[in-house]
Amino acid sequence: MPTLPTFPETDRLFFLSPHLLMAQLRGGGLTHPYKDHVWVYSCVNAIAQNLMGIPLLFFTGSRKDKKLVEAGPLVKLFETPNPMMSGAQLIEATFIYLGLCGEAFYIAERKNPREVPNELWTFHPNRFKEVVDRDTGLIAGWTYEKGGKKIPFEAHEIIFFRFFNPYHDYRGLAPLQAAQAGIDQDFWASRYNAAFFKNNAQPGGILETSANLGDEEFKRLLAQWNDRHQGVSKAHAIALLEGGVTYKQTGLSQKDMDFLEQRKFNREEIMAAFKVPKSELGIYEDLNFATAKTQDRVFWTKTLLPKMALFEFVIWHQLCAKLSGPETWAEFDRTAVDALKEDLKEMLEAGQKVWQMGVPFNVVNETLNLGFPKVEGGDVGYLPFNMMPVGSQGLPDNSPSAAVPPSQPEKAAGSPPLPAASLHLPGPQVIMRRKMDPRASWQQYHHLWAVLMGKFRGKMKNFFSWQEELQIKLLSEKLAKARLREYMAEDLLFDLEEANEILKKLAWPLYLTIGTESGRALFIELGADPANFVLTDTAAMQVLKDKLIKVTRINDYTREKLRETLLEGLSKTETVNEMQQRVRDLFGFSEARSLNIARTETGQSAAPARDAAMAELGVEKIQWWTAGDTAVRETHQFLEGMVVPRGMPFPNGCLYPCDPGGPAEQIINCRCVAVPVID
Template sequence: MGKRKRDRQQGVAVQKDLGSSQNPSDRFVSLMGGAPAASGVRVSDSAAMRVSAVYSCVRVIAEDGAKLKPQVWREKPDGSREPATDHPLHAILRRPNRHMTPVSLLLALFSAWGFRGNSIAVILRDRFGNETGLWPVHPGSVTIYEAMDGRLFYAISRRTTLENAMLRNVPLMVPDYDVFHVRGMTFDGIVGLSPLAQLRESIGIAIAGEELSAKLMANGAQPSGVLKHPKVLTKDVADRLSASWNGRHGGPGNAGKTVVLEEGMEFDQLGMTSVDAQFLEQRKLTIEEIARGFRVPLHMIGMLDRMTNNNVEALTRSYYDQTLMPMLEAFEAEFERAFNLPDGVYVEFDVRRLLRADFKTRQEGNRTMFQSGALMPNEWRIDEGYNPSPAGNVFARPLNTAYVDQQGAVVSITPPGGKSPTEPGAAPNPEEPK
């Protein structure tokens, strides 16, 4: 059955991929070798990822997201929660498919989200329709169709033999309930805006700057000087002299070689001009523009100019709050939608690794919580990676405080051992010396 005929049967009306001549899609741009920027260079996926600032920003976002462990939780009637280990999504997040670990899956999903603004994976099912896994697909191989009734269908081009094998039971037109799709910034709620497209001019300037730097390096890092001859040279002689000089002394491999001048020739070395200085400043500005577009602080991609300990800490915290947290919340919401989680069951990334302070600050905070009765010793030990203690499931209470109910009446709280933690014979206080 032809694709057009099949689309008509499914009522497909709008294709969210090819775009138009005024606003071509990313896939069409990639097929054409990348869209030309005003700088004159074509900006494709591969060319953009060769720009160190782009690669670093995408890598930072993807690796920071992938090191956070997602967990399926179930709320209990008393307001507490417990891991929902019996839910199929729990097993999928531990083993998404037979070829990928959880980290490799998250790296693929977060990389696509950071670079293309769309993170897409197919939900794998068994013959009974139960969810069994997730398989990430490249956003550039996906075409989204909108049906007359508002349903979305994803046409996925199989790029490799492995992908074709993993998706052998998946139809060519995948309905949206079988697709995990996290969108970045979007205007229509169907396709996320691609950072590559939005930052095309800045990335194009970066590519052009690197090409210019490479050409200058091939000529000895910069136009290093001028050869002066006491006689007037013909064009042929001047061309041969220039070619001979470039062959002997051009390029980084010939740097430092001894120069022999004949027939009264002189070499006048040229210093850095104001144009050279502006070129270096332009390269720094381009890196800042790219980092701004990805919302990644400069120190996280290796630019430490004007950085101090105080502003690095503040910038890192801002990166967590304004870049990573919105992304994680978008993924958590999509897990709930794609896997149709019931009320009271949700997915949450463990962000404690991001928010962990240095050892001294962390212990001071835990000590304050323990002394105020908000943290048990075993909770403290487990958080630091130690095994729980048999006597560690108790709360501390200062001697000069008492427990009161909502009406203000003093209440007596006795732990399972039968004695208050402040009474003789109770579990020892881990803060007190032995």
């Protein structure tokens, strides 16, 4: 039986073994990942440096009609936030801290939240500690600590950015923490690789012998081996072993460990946590130009745009919203991003298609957020077939009223003056005796209705915009030098009489245009000469005058809603900015309200004119016809196809669809039409 080798010292067994390699790696884990780990540095830098290169702009006005602020305290603050940093460096530092710590802090040098800070400073988040109010559980302030020195800050002196953390009520969660396991594995793999080459670029092993070695022999053999083989420069040198000593490899090589594949896996895991694609890190394996371009676009839309939005919301909520003076907010200039210009091109193409369907340019611009300024005349839509302005005096040749001359001049008075004396002797009207197709009749009417409704809608949007600006200005003027409690809500509202006169001047010319075009269209539909229809000679004029009196209810409703919200603001002793924001919120529904008003007013102006035209042409019966879609009221679905003598009410109380004298629940937003019945 062979004699087993013995060693005076147990640790001789670890000569050049994997344990020796790992012993050289001891000394602590990864404590500075941004400095010591290439993929952490690359991912965080890719986000921060891309965002620091996008201009941060400031706007004022309303969100629908914003104006660029080219100079002022806020612009200056974010151009030079402090003597040590530029605005771009501040943004870069913000997103580096967010990537590494999940949060970032600005110290805002100011006395109260209504002031623009003199300077902004940012420091490592681990120096800040939240101070929580025991009663409310909210953050009441912060403590900054460095080198044993503590500095307290009030809440308004700190601007706090953070990524949401489901495990902490107050602090943020960094992508770095989610990727920690992969980062540590990759770090140790890198250290192992360095130790491997530092020794001899060979995996560890054991020198074996069947003989017993004394201490002197062991030390001599170890020294000879290290002198001959340890170090990269001595790798693969020929070994001369004596006395029956043999070398046995025990360590695993990088190939055995799938070393490269494991490091690639770790890299992919880190990139996934930060949501940074390969192309942004200069890795182009398995990529071509098209896929790299797509990755760049995805990086902006899925990673950077949400971070830009986070920054904008925090700056608004913790800084801009609380400042005195006009409402101002920050936005990154997204048009400066080349990767997003592809999206802009697609939106422009979509916008062009919608515009060709008759949607006004300003509506397209606002809905698709194209970023163009409002254009004069941009509230007018265009019909696709020959680009004729929607709602213009002339109409396309194939429309029901192509032969209609321009409508009578618009009246500027607040209430309708009596028409000038005239003698109108129309010739005998000849009606084409053919059976009417109700669906075709509705389509012809609706085509004209949509054109006229678009014009009314544009006017109402402009009216509400004027009213919103007026109300905001009134609040600024009246509350600038007074305490809120000195006012009653009624004292802060716009002048009702003035608003009513302006609204009447706006509505009356539209009533006349809608009535004239609708009556003449009915004449054409029945084969009569449209020139013989004169609105001022019909009973419809009185209906329109009555409508003009009722249109002021629009202002009554607006004023009442303003009174309610301002009264609530006064009761809470809100600031002028907060009161003005209430006004903006109220008028935020102007788009939908303009549409509802335009639909109702257009229908109620067109319907009596059509009825008057039928009276002149001797139509004795009319038929109720609906749009035929799911938006039609159930009561109107029941009436579809019903025929009654003209002048006799339908079962719902209306003489005809959109009858201004009918019940409100039957006429608001109605799109039905009365079709003449020709026996």
